[in-house]
Amino acid sequence: MKKLAFGLYAALTVALLAWGFYQAIYVAPLDAQQGEIFRIIFYHVPSASVAFLFFAISLAGSIGYLAFRRNRPERAQISDAWALAGAEVGVVFCSVVLVTGPIWGRRAWGIWWTWDARLTTTLVLWLIYVSYLLLRRFAAGPQVQTLAAVLGIFGALDVPIVYMSNRWWRTQHPAPVFGGDADSGMDPIMKHALLWNMLAWLAWGVLILALRYRVERQQQKIAADEAQAAMDAIL
Amino acid sequence: MDARAVLDHQFLVAAYALTWAIQLGYLAWLGLRWRAQKREAARSGRVLRNSTVANP
Numbered sequence: 001m002k003k004l005a006f007g008l009y010a011a012l013t014v015a016l017l018a019w020g021f022y023q024a025i026y027v028a029p030l031d032a033q034q035g036e037i038f039r040i041i042f043y044h045v046p047s048a049s050v051a052f053l054f055f056a057i058s059l060a061g062s063i064g065y066l067a068f069r070r071n072r073p074e075r076a077q078i079s080d081a082w083a084l085a086g087a088e089v090g091v092v093f094c095s096v097v098l099v100t101g102p103i104w105g106r107r108a109w110g111i112w113w114t115w116d117a118r119l120t121t122t123l124v125l126w127l128i129y130v131s132y133l134l135l136r137r138f139a140a141g142p143q144v145q146t147l148a149a150v151l152g153i154f155g156a157l158d159v160p161i162v163y164m165s166n167r168w169w170r171t172q173h174p175a176p177v178f179g180g181d182a183d184s185g186m187d188p189i190m191k192h193a194l195l196w197n198m199l200a201w202l203a204w205g206v207l208i209l210a211l212r213y214r215v216e217r218q219q220q221k222i223a224a225d226e227a228q229a230a231m232d233a234i235l
Numbered sequence: 236m237d238a239r240a241v242l243d244h245q246f247l248v249a250a251y252a253l254t255w256a257i258q259l260g261y262l263a264w265l266g267l268r269w270r271a272q273k274r275e276a277a278r279s280g281r282v283l284r285n286s287t288v289a290n291p
Contacts, residue, residue, distance in 0.1 A: 037243040040250045047254070092261045096254050103250040107243055204258070211265050218272050225276075 013203040020200035023193035031190075040104040042194060044097060045177075046201035048122075051093035053202070054209060055129065055159050058086030062152035065145060077220050080145050083152050084136060085212040087129050089205060094126045109172060117165040118173035125162055128155035 024042035031038035061083025068076035101119065102112040113119065132151050136144065166173050177186055186194070 035240060035243050036247055039247055043251060043254045089261075092257060096257050099253050099257065100250045103246050103253075107246050208258075208262060208265065211262075211269070215265060215268055215272060218269075218276065222272065222276055 009203075010207060013200070013207050016196070016200035016203050020193075020197040023196045028190045028193040029187065034108055037104060037107040040100050042197040043201075044100040044104060045194060046198040047093045047096040047100070049198060050201050050205040051090045051097060052159050052163065054086045054090035054093065054205065055125070055156050056086075057209070058083045058090060058129075058152050059156035061086055062149035062156075065149045066153075069146065078217070080149070081213050081216040081220065083149060084216050085209055087132050087152060087155075089209045089212055091126065091129045091133060092208070093201075093205060094122070094129065097122060098126055105172075114172045116171040116173055117169040118162065118171045121158060121162040121165050125155070125158045128158060 020042065024039055028039065028042070030036060061079045061081070064079030065076050065083060068079060101122075105114075106112050128151070132148055132155060135151060136148050139147070165171060166175055175184060177184055
């Protein structure tokens with residue numbers, strides 16, 4: 001039953017991604033100023049939104065781990081698995097943002113990169129979560145999960161700064177399209193296409209987040225089994 | 236199609252292709268880890284059973 005539900009969800013996600021691609025390439029009109037290069041928005045913006053959401057999941061998992069680690073070990077392990085899965089899948093989406101952004105910038109501004117507030121804070125966010133993953137991968141000892149949880153909480157503080165950066169400071173990066181000034185906004189057909197792509201990439205993100213969580217829980221079980229076997233061998 | 240439009244098209248294709256390369260690359264890595272874990276879990280299960288038999 002679970003396998004069937006997973007298969008149906010995966011099929012729905014693929015259909016949404018195909019529909020989103022069709023909307024982005026064939027339905028959304030050309031931008032009057034930027035032409036075809038504007039269509040990068042349909043992958044760039046949804047990836048940023050999904051990355052922010054998953055870093056928030058990582059934050060919740062990190063807080064949960066710190067809250068439960070002393071008295072509810074099973075819940076703490078579940079929280080830790082969500083924290084790790086959210087951080088890792090968030091880094092994947094943030095990487096997409098940092099790859100597609102400079103490609104767009106090269107055509108729109110004539111430069112690959114500039115140290116403006118939005119770009120710099122996004123790069124810092126990516127570096128914080130990459131360091132979180134490196135800590136999880138290479139550090140050893142009983143305190144690794146606690147240290148990672150603390151880093152995960154501090155890393156998440158950068159998310160609102162990234163989001164607000166082009167509202168607080170003058171940036172090379174464009175002003176917010178949604179929720180910005182009175183003259184911000186988008187052609188309804190473009191907006192429609194963007195919302196479809198947001199939904200599609202969110203569905204894809206949830207799919208790989210669930211897989212990553214499952215892998216981490218399995219890893220925790222293997223580690224527990226091995227520890228049990230070692231204890232049995234000693235006794 | 237003028238030269239600018241051709242270049243825009245190439246950059247757009249590059250952005251979309253790199254996005255898919257990152258996403259599918261990650262999915263493939265996850266799949267490989269899943270498979271390796273299944274083997275490890277089977278091995279770990281055997282070790283656990285053997286140790287239980289040795290120390291009933």
